[in-house]
Amino acid sequence: MKNFYVYIMSNKSKTLYIGVTNDLVRRVYEHKNKMIDGFTKKYNLNILISFEVVNSVEEAIRREKRLKNWHRQWKINLIESINKDWKDLSDDFEM
Numbered sequence: 001m002k003n004f005y006v007y008i009m010s011n012k013s014k015t016l017y018i019g020v021t022n023d024l025v026r027r028v029y030e031h032k033n034k035m036i037d038g039f040t041k042k043y044n045l046n047i048l049i050s051f052e053v054v055n056s057v058e059e060a061i062r063r064e065k066r067l068k069n070w071h072r073q074w075k076i077n078l079i080e081s082i083n084k085d086w087k088d089l090s091d092d093f094e095m
Helices: 024-032 057-068 072-082
Strands: 004-010 016-021 047-054
Touching: 004 024, 004 057, 016 024, 016 057, 016 072, 024 047, 047 057, 047 072
Parallel strands: none
Antiparallel strands: 004 016, 004 047
16 A cells, blocks of 8 residues: 655745655655745745645645644644754755
8 A cells, every 4th residue: 555645844944835746755855955936936935834644646646635724723732733943844854
């Protein structure tokens, strides 16, 4: 069974980006190295602050859409429930 990830990236000013990927390490590497033009590159979103593992791409997309529709404070509450200090969770990755 293949895993998919719903993840949240941020920056020092706590701007948020929610995305989906099937390879979290690769995708975070791309964000950190500004390899893809767009929102995360423009706003320097290079801190992985949250991620969830799901079993299907459909489930991942549903969760991503649901999170994107949440109020900002709900997103912050979710993040801080698992990562109170907004630590970069990718620090433990081997990239």
